[in-house]
Amino acid sequence: MSQALPGAPLPRPTPLQRWLVLLFVSLAMFGNYYVYDALGPVVDLMREQLGFSYRQIGLLSSAYNWAALLVLLAGGVIIDRFGTKKAITVFAVICLIGAALTALTPHFEVILAGRFVLGLGAEPLIVAATTVLAKWFKGKELSFAFGINLSISRLGSASADWSTGFASPLYANWQDPLWLATAVAGISVAAAMLYWMLERRAEGRIDLGPGGEAERLDFKRLFAFGKSFWFIVALCVVFYSTVFPFRTFAIDYFQQAHGLQREAAGLLSSLLPMAAIVATPLFGLWVDRVGRRSVFMLVGALVMLPLFLAVTYLPPGPAVGIAIPYIGAGEVPLTLLVVMLLLGGVFSLIPAVMWPSVAYIVDQRRLGSAYAMMTFCQQLGWAAVPPIVGLLNDLGGAGPENPAGYAGGMWFYSALCGLGLLFAFLLWRHEGGTRGHGLDTITIRHPAAG
Numbered sequence: 307m308s309q310a311l312p313g314a315p316l317p318r319p320t321p322l323q324r325w326l327v328l329l330f331v332s333l334a335m336f337g338n339y340y341v342y343d344a345l346g347p348v349v350d351l352m353r354e355q356l357g358f359s360y361r362q363i364g365l366l367s368s369a370y371n372w373a374a375l376l377v378l379l380a381g382g383v384i385i386d387r388f389g390t391k392k393a394i395t396v397f398a399v400i401c402l403i404g405a406a407l408t409a410l411t412p413h414f415e416v417i418l419a420g421r422f423v424l425g426l427g428a429e430p431l432i433v434a435a436t437t438v439l440a441k442w443f444k445g446k447e448l449s450f451a452f453g454i455n456l457s458i459s460r461l462g463s464a465s466a467d468w469s470t471g472f473a474s475p476l477y478a479n480w481q482d483p484l485w486l487a488t489a490v491a492g493i494s495v496a497a498a499m500l501y502w503m504l505e506r507r508a509e510g511r512i513d514l515g516p517g518g519e520a521e522r523l524d525f526k527r528l529f530a531f532g533k534s535f536w537f538i539v540a541l542c543v544v545f546y547s548t549v550f551p552f553r554t555f556a557i558d559y560f561q562q563a564h565g566l567q568r569e570a571a572g573l574l575s576s577l578l579p580m581a582a583i584v585a586t587p588l589f590g591l592w593v594d595r596v597g598r599r600s601v602f603m604l605v606g607a608l609v610m611l612p613l614f615l616a617v618t619y620l621p622p623g624p625a626v627g628i629a630i631p632y633i634g635a636g637e638v639p640l641t642l643l644v645v646m647l648l649l650g651g652v653f654s655l656i657p658a659v660m661w662p663s664v665a666y667i668v669d670q671r672r673l674g675s676a677y678a679m680m681t682f683c684q685q686l687g688w689a690a691v692p693p694i695v696g697l698l699n700d701l702g703g704a705g706p707e708n709p710a711g712y713a714g715g716m717w718f719y720s721a722l723c724g725l726g727l728l729f730a731f732l733l734w735r736h737e738g739g740t741r742g743h744g745l746d747t748i749t750i751r752h753p754a755a756g
Contacts, residue, residue: 328443332457333493336461337462346467347469347483348477349363360699367554373424374426394431404425465490469483471634542680545656562704562705573635581646597747600737601746604727604731614717
């Protein structure tokens, strides 16, 4: 790859360069997601072997979010100011340190500190990865690239669930599965370093969009985005505040409330990221061609609304067998299977549309700050929900002798889904007006002006 002549326009990235970037960034995200979701399969072991309450488990989940809140706004400006290649590598190393701390000792305070350190690195890492894809793929296969990236990320989540099968000997105690997660975190660091080398080689040789001086850390400007952006942010908050806390408790919930064995519960929980692995790129590819982004988000929010009450009140139905080659097999109630597949579809659709939509309504020089603000707000909601659900479970006396005790948490999830439907509707109405940004009209064949 030769240096461009002075004054000559730089070429855009080649397909090979774009897909290599996607591969490295997605591998970094794979390790990141695995480490986060490694907590779910050991919830019951922590309760049995360490004596932790549901409230303490909720705090372990929220420590991640509170840490993310401390760094996200500054992290976005750091990404814009110092560049994605440095940011993505530093944040991946912090994730590795957090994973090791979580597995290190049985003391609650140390495990809490490990989850806190993980939050300091993981969410800014996601912002950096999102910003990378936005600048390398904008005007090309942006939604499809986001979809592939989310699929590989979700494969990390699914692999954490599958570890109850392929790494079942490790589940004699709570600690060994978390050491496995620490090893997987090394994948993030290696992939981030490979991206660093690729971007460094590309500097001055290819066009990665408008440059200019990165903005200073100005908190007033951090909030200076339009209505469509804030409607997307609000949908993002309630969506992730519902799905990710549910996943934290899901395997334990399936075991305690529905009597599933650990391996079957892990397989059932993994259907959510598995569906996303397959469907997210397809939805992204579809959206790149037809637009209608606000409509897709509205449909996804509508489908999600009844699902948590369905698992609570509908008859379980007959037991059906599910199996994943080389991973495991088990029997699960039909109702739970259908609900998890539908939730997996929503988990594919909304993120595939929501995250790339921001690149069409925010100046590229502020993308790092925009994604950081979006993720910051997401973390506010996400941090609050697990302790609330844990408290509702404890107050309801939830457990295998009292499955009805889980109903309070399910009603709470459903209320969040109702808010998501409201924000999706407001976005759809605003984008259909004169102040819309073309989220429903911009396609590969009809790109945005300018």
